[in-house]
Amino acid sequence: MDFKELKKKLSSGGRMSDAEAVELLETEDIFSLGELANKVCEKKNKKFVHFIRNRHINPGNICVNRCKFCAFSRSAGEKGAYAYTIPQMVGMAKKVAGKVSEFHIVGGLNPDMDMDFYVDLFRALKKEVPGVSIKALTAVEIDYLSKCSGIKINKILEILKEAGLDSMPGGGAEIFRQKVRGKLCPEKIDGKRWLKIMETAHKAGIKTTATMLFGHLESFADRVDHLRRLRALQDKTGGFLAFIPLPFHPKNTKIENTHPLSGLDIIRTIAVSRLYLDNFDHIKAYWIMTGEKLAQTCLLFGADDLDGTVIEEKIAHDAGAESKEAMTVEEITRMIKKAGKVPVERDTFYRRLKVWN
Numbered sequence: 489m490d491f492k493e494l495k496k497k498l499s500s501g502g503r504m505s506d507a508e509a510v511e512l513l514e515t516e517d518i519f520s521l522g523e524l525a526n527k528v529c530e531k532k533n534k535k536f537v538h539f540i541r542n543r544h545i546n547p548g549n550i551c552v553n554r555c556k557f558c559a560f561s562r563s564a565g566e567k568g569a570y571a572y573t574i575p576q577m578v579g580m581a582k583k584v585a586g587k588v589s590e591f592h593i594v595g596g597l598n599p600d601m602d603m604d605f606y607v608d609l610f611r612a613l614k615k616e617v618p619g620v621s622i623k624a625l626t627a628v629e630i631d632y633l634s635k636c637s638g639i640k641i642n643k644i645l646e647i648l649k650e651a652g653l654d655s656m657p658g659g660g661a662e663i664f665r666q667k668v669r670g671k672l673c674p675e676k677i678d679g680k681r682w683l684k685i686m687e688t689a690h691k692a693g694i695k696t697t698a699t700m701l702f703g704h705l706e707s708f709a710d711r712v713d714h715l716r717r718l719r720a721l722q723d724k725t726g727g728f729l730a731f732i733p734l735p736f737h738p739k740n741t742k743i744e745n746t747h748p749l750s751g752l753d754i755i756r757t758i759a760v761s762r763l764y765l766d767n768f769d770h771i772k773a774y775w776i777m778t779g780e781k782l783a784q785t786c787l788l789f790g791a792d793d794l795d796g797t798v799i800e801e802k803i804a805h806d807a808g809a810e811s812k813e814a815m816t817v818e819e820i821t822r823m824i825k826k827a828g829k830v831p832v833e834r835d836t837f838y839r840r841l842k843v844w845n
């Protein structure tokens with residue numbers, strides 16, 4: 489790869505091609521890749537690295553899908569299955585009132601958690617803990633609510649928005665290409681449906697993030713195919729707030745880890761995402777999935793966001809993530825400063841609330 493030529497092309501508004509992205513996912517010249525990705529990142533975000541005070545709430549792990557890569561889900565009645573009640577979740581939320589600006593709510597596809605359940609949950613959270621934004625329900629969960637209720641997606645979104653939904657997380661994207669997706673999660677909606685639901689959400693004024701689960705059965709070309717479809721939708725709607733590449737954790741899943749991810753592979757994927765997704769403002773190194781130390785390294789390779797304090801995390805830890813479940817603001821800001829960057833506390837919509845000098 490001729491990095492000088494690539495830099496010239498990108499800085500004059502050219503777009504990275506798929507072939508270039510695949511080549512960069514394999515490059516041994518990690519420093520040139522990092523330098524370029526960091527430059528593009530700082531052009532968009534200066535030296536700011538964002539984080540949010542958030543609280544994850546996973547309403548339940550009972551799921552009718554049972555995707556093969558998922559270590560979190562259980563069938564109803566199985567050992568370890570749980571389902572929180574609305575008062576339990578409101579109780580958790582009240583404990584962090586005044587300390588967080590966002591609730592991040594995702595869970596399994598549980599027939600007992602229907603539209604009314606989520607409408608009541610969001611209303612109760614808005615009433616009992618006002619001023620905290622609700623980021624909830626992936627496209628997969630929205631699709632399930634639609635199927636169970638017979639209500640169309642745009643109407644579902646309208647009802648949930650009215651009840652308090654502020655934005656949606658980008659989970660459930662996994663890998664779009666069906667030959668891989670069919671092996672990972674045959675029961676799950678396909679990539680086209682995921683993108684369609686996100687498009688509908690964006691049109692309804694609901695901003696979302698987007699994810700990609702990588703490091704399992706996919707090829708580099710599959711990763712780039714995923715990025716291409718996201719870039720195309722972002723061109724159309726502009727509704728994605730950030731992109732979050734999620735390294736796969738195989739423990740307790742049904743996917744054999746034939747090619748365990750290396751730290752360098754994660755770093756390259758972050759950097760290529762930064763360069764390829766020129767229409768995304770933010771690339772997140774989700775420290776829960778990468779581990780704290782690698783997330784910090786990613787800040788020099790194109791990432792400008794670390795997610796947040798989290799407080800309780802079940803999904804990645806059930807699959808063997810070795811990171812902690814929570815970080816304090818002091819720990820996050822120290823991590824960012826030690827990488828030579830400037831910590832900025834943000835809200836759900838990436839509005840900058842406070843610079844932590």
Ligand code: SF4
Pocket residue numbers: 551552553554555558559560561595596597628673676
């Ligand atoms: S990834 Fe989501 S949809 Fe698939 S089994 Fe796990 S909780 Fe269910």
